[in-house]
Structures are given as structure tokens and as C-alpha cells.
Amino acid sequence: MNANEKIAWGSVNTIIKELKHNVNDATQKTLTLVLLAAGKSSRFNGIKLAQPIVDLNADGVLVNQPLLLHSLDKLNYLADYLTANNIANNVVVVLGSHHSELSQLLPISTTYITNDKSDNGLSTSVKVGVEAAISTHASGLLLALGDHIGVTYTDYMKLADLWVIQQSNVCASYQAQLGVPAIFTSDQFSALTQLKGDQGAKPVLQQLVKNKQLTCLDLPNAINDIDTRNDLLQWQQLQLNNQ
Numbered sequence: 001m002n003a004n005e006k007i008a009w010g011s012v013n014t015i016i017k018e019l020k021h022n023v024n025d026a027t028q029k030t031l032t033l034v035l036l037a038a039g040k041s042s043r044f045n046g047i048k049l050a051q052p053i054v055d056l057n058a059d060g061v062l063v064n065q066p067l068l069l070h071s072l073d074k075l076n077y078l079a080d081y082l083t084a085n086n087i088a089n090n091v092v093v094v095l096g097s098h099h100s101e102l103s104q105l106l107p108i109s110t111t112y113i114t115n116d117k118s119d120n121g122l123s124t125s126v127k128v129g130v131e132a133a134i135s136t137h138a139s140g141l142l143l144a145l146g147d148h149i150g151v152t153y154t155d156y157m158k159l160a161d162l163w164v165i166q167q168s169n170v171c172a173s174y175q176a177q178l179g180v181p182a183i184f185t186s187d188q189f190s191a192l193t194q195l196k197g198d199q200g201a202k203p204v205l206q207q208l209v210k211n212k213q214l215t216c217l218d219l220p221n222a223i224n225d226i227d228t229r230n231d232l233l234q235w236q237q238l239q240l241n242n243q
Helices: 012-021 067-084 099-103 122-135 153-166 186-193 202-210 229-242
Strands: 030-037 052-056 062-066 088-095 111-114 140-145 169-174 177-185 214-218
Touching: 030 067, 030 122, 052 067, 052 229, 062 067, 067 088, 067 140, 067 153, 088 099, 088 122, 099 111, 122 140, 122 186, 140 153, 140 186, 153 169, 153 177, 153 214, 169 202, 177 186, 177 202, 186 202, 202 214
Parallel strands: 030 088, 030 140, 088 111, 169 214
Antiparallel strands: 052 062, 140 177, 169 177
16 A cells, blocks of 8 residues: 555455554554644634534434534544554643633543644644644644544544554545544654644645655545534534434
């Protein structure tokens, strides 16, 4: 499997088997999972990540919880999956503009960092995530967005499996776009800290493509995120119709 190859996922079982075969290598990996949740929600007219979401959890149980916890549950599930496969990991939530309200929603065991420069754009939260990864000597950093409602539990697992197998940078691909969730190897941490203003990780991903150092995973669900109240209403109605 070559770098910069777009993968349409076929058999998760095949990937898991390969992961098991590489368990000795996997034990040497550490992954910091960062949920970026520091935005101002300027287009939402309210605190977006505090809005209630009704959806099935990983166990197939219908749960009503804030969007922030809906997203955090997925990373916590991924953390358990990684631990079961001998991959050390930690989960960090980066808060910002609405940290007072959102921090109260988090389980007491959650590690969170308040980005006091979040008004200067998304790049500042990415830098906080990188610092968290460096502080734990992580060999990889997963960046995820708190409002990226379409990414599923399985999507995150697929991405992590691919990172272990490729031993390189991996990212989501949807509608001919590259984006997060993405996992960066530690040699890209410096590049991530060079981002400016409201830049997310996309410039780094684009450079990695040019250098043939990126593998893309087809995740069509990732097209769904929440910017406005109408986005949330439409997504929620679709989910309820599918229950």
C-alpha cells in the first residue's frame, strides 16, 4: 500500500489481523487523541457543543447528550480500542471561547486544556494539541473536531488501524477533500505549530500529499459537521428517521 493512496475500506477484519501480527511494533506506539472544541460557534448563535444530541452510542443504546460528549464518547471508545491492542494513548479536549460552560459538561476524569488564545483562530488550538502530544512523548497525534458529527466510532477505528499499518500520516477523504480526522506522525509536529490564524491542518495535509507522505482513507460520513442550527436540526431529523 503506497503513501498518498486513497483507500476505500473493504474488510476491517483483514486490518485487525494485520494489526495483531504487528503487535510488537504496536506496543512501541503512543497516540494522543485531541478533540478540538475551542470555537466561538459564531454561525450557530449559541453554544453549539452544548446542544443536546440524540443518537445511538457504541453499544447501540439511544443516548441524549450534549454534542461535546457525543464527540468525546467516540474518542474514548477509540482509546479503549487502542489500549486493547497494546497502543498507549491519552485523550485531551481543547476548550476555548466557551470553556466555562463546556468544562462543566465533561466527566471529571476528562483531561482538558483551555486555549486562552482561541479567538486568534483554529491554528492556536492545533498548537495546544501538539504541545499535549509532545508532553507525553507521543509518536502520533490524532486531531478531531468537536462538531464533526458525521464521523462514526468505526471511522475512528479504521483510521487508527491504518496509522498502525502504514506507520505514516493518515487522514480522512470525503468529496474529493482531505481533512480531519487525521493522524500525524511526530515528525510533523513542527509543521503543525507553524499554522497561522484560522488555518486547520489542511495546509500540512496538502504538503504531505505533495511529498507522498500521506495515506487517505475514504470516509464519506465526514462530510457532515455542524455550523448552524439548521445543520443540527437536519442531521438530528435524519438520525431519528433512521432509528
